[in-house]
Amino acid sequence: MVERQIVTNLHTRTQRDYRQRVFDFDKAACAEKATQWGYDYWDGERQYGYGGYRYDGRWKPVAQQLIDTYQLKPGHRVLDIGCGKAFLLHELKQLMPDLEVCGLDLSTYALEHAKPEVQPYLVQGNATQLPFPAQHFDLVFSILTLHNLPIYDLAKAFQELNRVQKTHALVVTESFRNEQEKVNLLYWQLTCRAFFSKEEWLWLADHFGYRGDWEFVYFE
Numbered sequence: 538m539v540e541r542q543i544v545t546n547l548h549t550r551t552q553r554d555y556r557q558r559v560f561d562f563d564k565a566a567c568a569e570k571a572t573q574w575g576y577d578y579w580d581g582e583r584q585y586g587y588g589g590y591r592y593d594g595r596w597k598p599v600a601q602q603l604i605d606t607y608q609l610k611p612g613h614r615v616l617d618i619g620c621g622k623a624f625l626l627h628e629l630k631q632l633m634p635d636l637e638v639c640g641l642d643l644s645t646y647a648l649e650h651a652k653p654e655v656q657p658y659l660v661q662g663n664a665t666q667l668p669f670p671a672q673h674f675d676l677v678f679s680i681l682t683l684h685n686l687p688i689y690d691l692a693k694a695f696q697e698l699n700r701v702q703k704t705h706a707l708v709v710t711e712s713f714r715n716e717q718e719k720v721n722l723l724y725w726q727l728t729c730r731a732f733f734s735k736e737e738w739l740w741l742a743d744h745f746g747y748r749g750d751w752e753f754v755y756f757e
Contacts, residue, residue: 538742541752543602544680544709547595548754555724555756558584571727574644578727579622586727592624592652600628603678607705611635613675616701618664618694619643619682623651630655639674641667665693669701678707681754684731688741691731695745706749712738714755721756 558564562584570577570585578586603609609629613636617626620640629638640659642648648659662668664682677698686694698706711726712735713719722732733741735753742751 538739539750541606541707541750543599543606543707544752545754547599549757550595553725553756555721558727559724568727575646579644579647579650590622592622592627594628596625597628597632600625600632603629603676603707604632607676607707609633609636609676612637614673614703615639616641616667616669616674616677618667618677618679618698619685620651620659621647623648623655623659625680626658627652627655639669665690665697667697667701671700672703673701675703676705676707677702677749678709680707680709681711683708684710684712684733685728687730691741692745695742695747699746699748702749706747707752708742708747708749709752709754710738712753712755718755718757725756 558567567584579590580587582588609615611633615629615636615638617623617640620626620642621644623640626638626640629636638655638658640655641662642659643661643663645661648656648661651659660668664679664686679698683691683694711722711729712733713722714735738751738753
C-alpha cells in the first residue's frame with residue numbers, strides 16, 4: 538500500500554463555509570435530497586451538493602497523474618467506480634485515446650449527463666456487485682465514493698474491487714486526522730455513511746483484504 542497525493546490538490550482548490558451548511562439550511566432535508574443522486578445533488582443549489590457539476594477541465598491533471606503513477610499504456614483497461622459524470626474518464630481518453638475505460642455509477646442522472654464521448658463506456662450499477670470479470674482491469678480506482686456506503690456494504694465493495702483488479706487499485710476517501718477535521722467533515726458532508734479516521738480506514742482495508750493504494754481527503 539502506498540499513500541498517494543493525486544486528488545488532494547484539486548480538493549483544496551475549493552473554498553468551503555462548513556458552518557453555513559449547518560446553520561443556514563435544514564441539513565437533514567438537504568441530505569435527503571442529495572442521497573437521491575439526481576438533479577439536486579449534481580446541478581441544483583449548493584446546499585444539496587455540487588451546486589452545478591460542469592465540465593471545466595479540472596480533472597486533466599489528475600488524469601495525467603494517474604497515467605504517470607500507474608504507467609498506463611494504450612490497451613490497458615481502467616475502471617472508475619463511482620464515476621459520476623465521468624469527466625475524469627473523458628480526460629483519460631483525451632490523453633490516451635487507446636486506453637480502454639469503463640465507469641460505473643449508481644446515479645442514472647449523472648450517467649445521462651456525462652460527456653457524450655464517454656457515455657458508451659458507462660454502466661449503471663452498485664460498487665457491491667461489479668458486472669465485470671475477475672482480474673479484468675489494469676487499474677481500478679474509486680474517488681470519493683466508498684465512504685457513502687454503510688460498513689456491511691463496504692466489505693462487499695472491497696471484495697469486488699479486489700476481484701476485478703489485475704495490477705493496481707486506488708481508493709480515495711474523505712477522512713480526518715483530528716477533532717477539527719472531523720467536525721468540518723460532519724458539517725459539510727451530505728452523503729457519507731462511513732466516518733473513519735485514516736487509521737480506521739487502513740484497519741478496515743486490511744480486514745477486508747484490500748490490495749491497493751490510498752488517498753485521504755481532509756477538510757482542514
